[in-house]
Amino acid sequence: MKTIGLIGGMSWESSAEYYRIINEETAKALGGTHSARSLMLSVDFGEIEAAQHRGDWDALEAEMVAAARALAAGGVDFIVLCTNTMHRFAEAMERAAGIPLLHIADPTAEAIRAAGLSRVGLLGTAFTMEQDFYKGRLGSRHGLDVLVPEAEDRALVHRVIYEELVLGTVREASRADYAAVIGRLVDRGAEAVILGCTEIMLLVRPEDSAVPLYDTTTLHAKAAVGRALA
Template structure:
């Protein structure tokens, strides 16, 4: 079994979900008292969020690259960045280490391709929805047309993530707002919707809608288990 390096804390709420999902899935596959071999480096999200707001992506890349290197030095065989947004600096992180980085958009894109999804909605932070690092990867590598909500809806999605979900606040009014955004994306021809922020599944899941949702936290965690158990 390979050792998984988790670069987490962005936020700790979703990192806790990663830890549980990875261990539950690995135990489901292996049985007995098996659990995952994990080394975790969890950042102080307060500092990360301030740098995000200031668009200090270079400094963020330096911080997370150093933390990723510490995972490699601790014996990790590959790295999982436990957030969608900070995959913006994944190329820098990957360049700083000699072990693989399991990209969340690649894991998600593979599931979308398997499901023959050609047009998909994307919910996430404003950085993930509005910048190109995530959408273009899905388009270029998997041929998927990615649709984002309108400006008002993007503001709602982003603010709920930072003001509520990252603080562990689950608000039914916010859930209803998210579901309306999902309905509008479906009305625009989206065959499914990516929950492209690792906190969103804390608020919205498949039980809340008939529209197909792609939970990137779960997808990424299961891909980590598959890689950890893959034969050399």
């Protein structure tokens, strides 16, 4: 089994889900008491979140590149970045580390295309929904037509992530708000919705949507196991 390098802590709530899913899927595949060979470098999300909101993307890139290099030095075979937003630096991290990075958007898009769908809604941080590093990859590499919520809904989705979900807080009122946002994306033609922040899976359930939901955390973690066992 290859060794998976995980960059976590963004937030630790979702990183814990990665660790759980990766080891559960490894046990399913290999049986018995098997678990995954992995090495996790976990950052301080308080520092990351502050830099994101002041727009210090150069400092964030430097930290992600350093983390990728540290994992490569630790002997991992490939890198799994346990967050959607910081995939803004995926290419720089891969170059610096000299080993592959399993991009979170790819297994998600592949699952959507395999289902015969092409027009999708995207929920995530404001950075993920508004910048092109994520939507652009879904479009250019996978041919998906990506819809994002309107400005007021984007602000709501972002606020819930940073004020509730990264702290492990799950509120029924926020679940209802997210369901309403999803409904408006469906009204605009979304055939499915990407849960494009690794914490959203803590809040939104399949029954909260009239169309299929694609949880990037679960899809990414399962793809990591597939690569490790290939």
